[in-house]
Amino acid sequence: MIDAVIFDIGNVLIEWQPERYYDREFGEARRREVFEAVDLHGMNDGIDRGADFRDTVYRTAAAHPDYSDEIRRWHDDWLELAQPEISHSVHLLRQLRAKGIPVFALTNFGIGSFVVAEGAYPFLTEFDRRYISGHMQVIKPEPRIYEMVEDDCGIAPDRLIFTDDRADNIATAAARGWQTHLFEGPEGWAARLVDEGLLTRDEAGL
Structure with missing residues (x-):
């Protein structure tokens, strides 16, 4: 679940x-x-x-x-x-939220650079929760940032699924009990969300 x-x-x-x-x-x-x-x-x-x-x-x-x-x-x-946006991934974010599934961001991003990014990419305002390393003053893959996410959201680690393009960031999350997906393209991530029962193939754009 x-x-x-x-x-x-x-x-x-x-x-x-x-x-x-x-x-x-x-x-x-x-x-x-x-x-x-x-x-x-x-x-x-x-x-x-x-x-x-x-x-x-x-x-x-x-x-x-x-x-x-x-x-x-x-x-x-x-x-x-930092461009362009990966449109299929943005579609997945929006489809998940349309179904009432909470969607968070966990990102290594500066405070000032994130402000710039928000102005160019409106979907960055659409997360239910945003965990921005610049504000947290700790970066992935340090365990503390994952612990801070767990403490803030109150969701058990095995009920979180996290995608990241870096294997070291994924490894730390997996070691804490998170479900994980190494992002190698939006199609693979879309298929994983379908496999988890979160989206249909049509919703996932497959």
């Missing part, structure tokens, strides 16, 4: 491929140089833990003047890094 469905956001509801943006804007060789010289994903982890979005990116840019323009783009062109 499932009492709530939990979606990750990046690469589940919205594509998150920063390297693709940098390849397009600066070329693959320059992107490789920048990403090898500067830990941009580590910088983003700090934002996801609650650090100020703009200040963190701009401080990093100031510390690496050879790559300052490229680094600032992480903030200034952020919506170009």
Whole structure:
């Protein structure tokens, strides 16, 4: 029995491929140089833990003047890094809620970047509960963030089903007793929701 469905956001509801943006804007060789010289994903982890979005990116840019323009783009062109939406996944979110099934978000996302995302992707306002790492000041796959979800929603772990595109995030949830699905595309997730009896094949777009 499932009492709530939990979606990750990046690469589940919205594509998150920063390297693709940098390849397009600066070329693959320059992107490789920048990403090898500067830990941009580590910088983003700090934002996801609650650090100020703009200040963190701009401080990093100031510390690496050879790559300052490229680094600032992480903030200034952020919506170009986080796009497009994965429309089939958004459909699943809305179909679940239309049937009265609680749907939560559990995502590594900064406070400031989430505000930007909300303005571009209205479905981000449609969850019954949202667990945003920047506000919680802890990120997946650290066990504490899953514990905080359990404490807040009051639902037994085995009555939660969670999808995420990262195996390490899934593994921690599974270790706590959550039901899990490694997201490798919306069709597989849709089929899992059908298998769980939450949606019909027609509702799931299959």
